[in-house]
Amino acid sequence: MIWIILILGLILRSFSLNQSLWLDEAINTLAVKSYSLVDLVTQYARADFHPPGWFIILWFWGKLFGYSEIAVRMPSVIFGVLTIWIIYLIGKKLISKELGIIAALLLSVNPLHIYYSQEARMYALATLAVALNFFLLIKLVKEEKLNLFILIIGNLLILSSDYVAYLIFPAQLIFLLLLKQKKIIKRWLTGLSLAILLGVWWVPVFLDQLNVGSVASAHLPVWKFIVGGFDFKAVPLTFIKFVIGRISYPDKLIYAIVLLPVSVLFSYLILGGIKSIKNFERKLLIFWISIPIILATVISIAVPIYSYFRMLFTLPAFIILTSLGIISFQSKLRYLFLGAVLSVQLFSASVYLFNSSYQREDWRGVVNYLKSMKNSQVLFESSGTLPPFDYYAKNSINALGALKEFPAGSNKDLINLEDISQSSKDIFLVDYLVEISDPDRLVDGKLKSLGYKISETKDFHGVGFVYHYVKE
Numbered sequence: 001m002i003w004i005i006l007i008l009g010l011i012l013r014s015f016s017l018n019q020s021l022w023l024d025e026a027i028n029t030l031a032v033k034s035y036s037l038v039d040l041v042t043q044y045a046r047a048d049f050h051p052p053g054w055f056i057i058l059w060f061w062g063k064l065f066g067y068s069e070i071a072v073r074m075p076s077v078i079f080g081v082l083t084i085w086i087i088y089l090i091g092k093k094l095i096s097k098e099l100g101i102i103a104a105l106l107l108s109v110n111p112l113h114i115y116y117s118q119e120a121r122m123y124a125l126a127t128l129a130v131a132l133n134f135f136l137l138i139k140l141v142k143e144e145k146l147n148l149f150i151l152i153i154g155n156l157l158i159l160s161s162d163y164v165a166y167l168i169f170p171a172q173l174i175f176l177l178l179l180k181q182k183k184i185i186k187r188w189l190t191g192l193s194l195a196i197l198l199g200v201w202w203v204p205v206f207l208d209q210l211n212v213g214s215v216a217s218a219h220l221p222v223w224k225f226i227v228g229g230f231d232f233k234a235v236p237l238t239f240i241k242f243v244i245g246r247i248s249y250p251d252k253l254i255y256a257i258v259l260l261p262v263s264v265l266f267s268y269l270i271l272g273g274i275k276s277i278k279n280f281e282r283k284l285l286i287f288w289i290s291i292p293i294i295l296a297t298v299i300s301i302a303v304p305i306y307s308y309f310r311m312l313f314t315l316p317a318f319i320i321l322t323s324l325g326i327i328s329f330q331s332k333l334r335y336l337f338l339g340a341v342l343s344v345q346l347f348s349a350s351v352y353l354f355n356s357s358y359q360r361e362d363w364r365g366v367v368n369y370l371k372s373m374k375n376s377q378v379l380f381e382s383s384g385t386l387p388p389f390d391y392y393a394k395n396s397i398n399a400l401g402a403l404k405e406f407p408a409g410s411n412k413d414l415i416n417l418e419d420i421s422q423s424s425k426d427i428f429l430v431d432y433l434v435e436i437s438d439p440d441r442l443v444d445g446k447l448k449s450l451g452y453k454i455s456e457t458k459d460f461h462g463v464g465f466v467y468h469y470v471k472e
Contacts, residue, residue: 001101002088009084009108013077013117015353018069022361022462025120026388029072032059046208053160054122076124080117083124084108086131087316091323093138094281102338103316103323109342110319111245111349116312119360123312126165129157130313134288137172140184141280148191155195164296164310171291175283234300235293238308239263242318244348247358262344269325269337270318276328288317361462363388369458369466370397370428377424381434381443382406389430402429402443407436414446421450427469434464 021029031044037059041052048055057075065071084104091100107113116123133154139146158165169192176185240259243266249255274282292314300306326337352358367389370378378399380386383406385399393399405413420427429443444467452469459465 002085002104005088005101005104005108006081006084008105009081010077012109012114012349012353013080016359017073017077017118019118019356019359020362020364021069021072021120021388021391022363023386023388025072025360026363026386026391028055028058028120029062029067030387030391031055032062033067035059042205045205047212049209049212050122050162051160052202052205053157054125056160057125058120072120073118076117076119076121079124079128080113083113083117083128083131083316086128086135087319090131090135090138090316091320093135093142094284094320095277095324096327099320099323099327102326103320106323106341106345107316107319109345109349110242110315111247111345111352112241112309112312113315114349115245115352116309122162123309126158126162127313127315129154129161130165130168131316133158133168133172134284134316137188138284140188141176141179141181143184148187148194151187151191152195152198155192156198159195159199162310162313164292164305165313167292167295168288168313170295171287174291175287178283179280231300231306234306234308235297238293238311239266241308242315243344245352247348247351265337265340265344266322269341270321271325272328273321273324273326276324285317285321289314289321357461359461361388362460363463364392366430366460366463366466367392367397369460370399373426373428373468376426376428377420378428378430379420379443380430381432381437386430386432403437408438408440408442411442411446414442417443417446417450421447421452421471425471427452429467429469430463431465431467432463 027048031048032040032055035044037056040055040059045052045055058072061075062072065074084107087107088100088104091097091103093100113124113127116127136146136151136154140151158168172188173185176188179185240263243262244259249258274286277285293311296306296311322341326334326341329337356362370376370393376398378397379402380389380399381403382401383403384401385393389397389399400415402415402417403413404415408414427447429447434441447469450471452471454467455470456468457465458468
């Protein structure tokens with residue numbers, strides 16, 4: 001049965017895998033393509049606030065399989081399927097094989113996990129690393145045979161995947177302290193300490209990342225609300241996204257009305273799952289999901305780290321608790337609740353997989369459109385062109401950034417648009433992230449002062465508007 005579920009998980013994660021790369025994916029892809037391995041982890045990584053694990057994996061993977069959309073996303077697909085296997089093992093070891101099967105089935109169709117199992121970023125890796133680490137923790141607590149080397153490797157996977165995933169270590173420590181078993185705590189601390197020592201070479205890069213991040217935060221204060229600043233809606237939004245993934249609906253009232261019974265269903269099952277298990281399993285699963293979310297929320301008051309997708313590594317605990325709630329019922333009700341949960345998740349996953357408006361930024365569409373407008377000047381609301389544009393354009397389009405300074409505060413922060421106006425009757429302006437880079441729309445104002453007017457506007461999913469200016 002588990003092999004059928006793993007195949008199902010692989011199939012679902014293979015649909016729409018060639019959708020356009022979005023900004024962060026393209027940045028990473030072009031970096032691993034152009035940097036040596038040493039420069040990647042010592043130079044490039046300083047400006048990308050993540051540990052080196054994903055960069056190293058993608059660097060080797062790209063050298064072997066290339067840099068197409070499918071190629072760079074395949075590692076995350078593999079990590080996603082492996083996480084399904086691990087959650088099966090956790091459920092089986094905690095309670096029963098039946099729990100493992102149901103948990104694996106629910107994770108295989110979970111829309112949020114499918115989404116990030118298709119992204120060329122580190123979140124699927126972090127989720128796998130944390131799930132594996134908890135499986136090893138369970139073996140440790142049950143005093144089963146566990147090689148210290150394996151425990152160290154499990155910790156290293158987390159340390160090299162994503163900084164927010166580090167919050168799982170306080171959760172595990174609190175859990176172990178409540179168990180009051182000094183021998184197990186000592187062995188756990190030994191495994192973690194040795195893993196940290198093996199990763200100490202990364203500390204100088206990490207300190208540089210902090211410095212770059214603090215400068216960026218001071219220079220772009222609005223950025224914290226995009227990357228994960230404090231927000232009271234963040235935690236309930238995490239719950240919703242764990243259930244239905246990234247899909248939404250423009251009419252918020254209808255959206256709320258539809259989500260209410262779904263939220264009640266999952267809340268009821270999770271509470272039932274918590275009540276149905278013993279103290280040991282209850283604490284393990286509750287701490288897995290709650291402690292990182294609480295800590296991330298508190299930290300985000302000062303440092304912007306909380307976004308629901310960064311909490312993806314707590315999703316397996318959410319799934320296991322839901323599964324426990326399902327199997328706590330007798331056979332007929334059990335199948336009824338299982339069918340309801342599967343229906344919600346499969347519907348949500350299908351909306352994402354088969355509707356491009358819920359997928360990633362359509363940079364491929366932007367480039368194809370601009371290529372059709374031959375010999376036109378393209379401008380970006382930034383200090384240069386952007387990586388996803390470069391990935392698809394491959395230097396075939398005359399494009400440049402319209403800003404000398406980022407963000408633009410006055411016209412002196414713009415490039416010399418007068419010179420461009422002398423040679424270009426048609427100008428296309430890509431307004432991606434204009435709210436951050438040019439909140440006063442200075443480029444638009446300058447172009448209009450030079451005699452241009454907007455003749456056409458194209459809207460590309462996730463990218464925003466591309467304006468076609470024509471000189472009168």
